[in-house]
Amino acid sequence: MKLAFICTESLPSPAIKGGAIQMMIDGVTPFLKKKFQLTIYSVTDPELPKYEMKDGVEYIRYPLDQYVEKIAENLKKQQFDIIHVFNRPKYIPIYKKSSPTSKIILGLHNDMFSEVKISTQLGKEVVETVNQIVTISNYIKETIVSRFGEANQKTKVVYSGVNLDDYPPLWSEKGKEIRNIYRNRFGVVDKQVIFFSGRLTKNKGAHLLIKAMKKIVRKYPKTLLIITGGKWFSDNEPNRYTQYLYRLAKPIENNVLFTKFIPAHEIPNLFLMSDIFVCSSQWQEPLARVHYEAMAACLPVITTDRGGNAEVISHKFNGYLVDEFNKVNSYVKAIDYFLQNQELSSWIARNGRNFVEANFQFHHVADRLETVYLTCLEEKNNPNDSNKV
Numbered sequence: 001m002k003l004a005f006i007c008t009e010s011l012p013s014p015a016i017k018g019g020a021i022q023m024m025i026d027g028v029t030p031f032l033k034k035k036f037q038l039t040i041y042s043v044t045d046p047e048l049p050k051y052e053m054k055d056g057v058e059y060i061r062y063p064l065d066q067y068v069e070k071i072a073e074n075l076k077k078q079q080f081d082i083i084h085v086f087n088r089p090k091y092i093p094i095y096k097k098s099s100p101t102s103k104i105i106l107g108l109h110n111d112m113f114s115e116v117k118i119s120t121q122l123g124k125e126v127v128e129t130v131n132q133i134v135t136i137s138n139y140i141k142e143t144i145v146s147r148f149g150e151a152n153q154k155t156k157v158v159y160s161g162v163n164l165d166d167y168p169p170l171w172s173e174k175g176k177e178i179r180n181i182y183r184n185r186f187g188v189v190d191k192q193v194i195f196f197s198g199r200l201t202k203n204k205g206a207h208l209l210i211k212a213m214k215k216i217v218r219k220y221p222k223t224l225l226i227i228t229g230g231k232w233f234s235d236n237e238p239n240r241y242t243q244y245l246y247r248l249a250k251p252i253e254n255n256v257l258f259t260k261f262i263p264a265h266e267i268p269n270l271f272l273m274s275d276i277f278v279c280s281s282q283w284q285e286p287l288a289r290v291h292y293e294a295m296a297a298c299l300p301v302i303t304t305d306r307g308g309n310a311e312v313i314s315h316k317f318n319g320y321l322v323d324e325f326n327k328v329n330s331y332v333k334a335i336d337y338f339l340q341n342q343e344l345s346s347w348i349a350r351n352g353r354n355f356v357e358a359n360f361q362f363h364h365v366a367d368r369l370e371t372v373y374l375t376c377l378e379e380k381n382n383p384n385d386s387n388k389v
Helices: 020-032 064-078 089-098 120-129 138-145 149-154 173-185 206-219 240-255 264-272 290-296 328-339 342-359 362-381
Strands: 002-006 037-043 051-054 057-062 082-086 103-108 132-135 155-157 192-197 223-228 256-260 276-279 301-304 320-322
Touching (some): 002 064, 020 362, 064 089, 082 089, 089 103, 103 362, 120 149, 132 362, 138 155, 149 155, 173 264, 192 290, 206 240, 223 264, 301 328, 320 328, 328 342
Parallel strands (some): 002 082, 037 057, 192 276, 223 256
């Protein structure tokens, strides 16, 4: 059975420059390639060839300015059984026209059915055309169904996950070794590390954490906030917001460390060297994959009750939910909760690790996707069961 993944045109696959979609694709590929003949389309990158066969998977990369047209042209030759399009509903009619016999899956990691992103007419056409929509959270599902009720029967939540091999538990010898190496490398051996990882944009809320640290260090002078990320994935060029963050941190510069962009393969090690993870999202977060990563690394998680975050974080069970997401004192209170309750913090962190082990490994994600694909292929043989899930 021939399966195609069509990435967004933003970042290449594999995830050499990060990206939640690309990282999920990397995670499920080893499992799905055992069952499907897999082709992955993504944008070109100087570090990658335009075409390659790697570990039994076909990678086809096209330049940004010709991306959709070139894929549509290639689809005519390939004739896939299933085409899984990530985050670009507006291109569905083009791809369907190129490969009319293929089953079309639309995978959504963001709210791509809002009025500012897709017209009512095109949205209805897309919903009618696709065989299944898979979303990374129930929150994203609701953003579709609230506008296009007819999408309800076709939409299924498929949560993302992590590769636990990248996150050896801190009580294991390997976990301890990685933690010690990286704490020495970053000079934080005697620090309690609070970790933020994400794009440096206002809606991610890093400025609130720096302001919170100004209060935290009065009570806990050996705490250190590590901020990892750039303004756009691998782009470390400064902008007005990042310059504001540096100015804001200047008075407590010994308690704030900016690492800038860190390659995706190294990110697990920064989680493992940390003590608390904070996701300070100000926007309606679809459901950031950092939650899975932090739980896998056995860190207590502080996150805002925004968008899909609360679907995987339960307050004071496997994390801490911040209701007043735009208030500095909310983060001060949450961080203090974990710093002054070490035994409770360890219990919460263990709960998170167990939760990921049971539900959010990449083999779980691959199994869920395979179920969707096989259901669609059954519909191919039973056209009267088009709404079967």
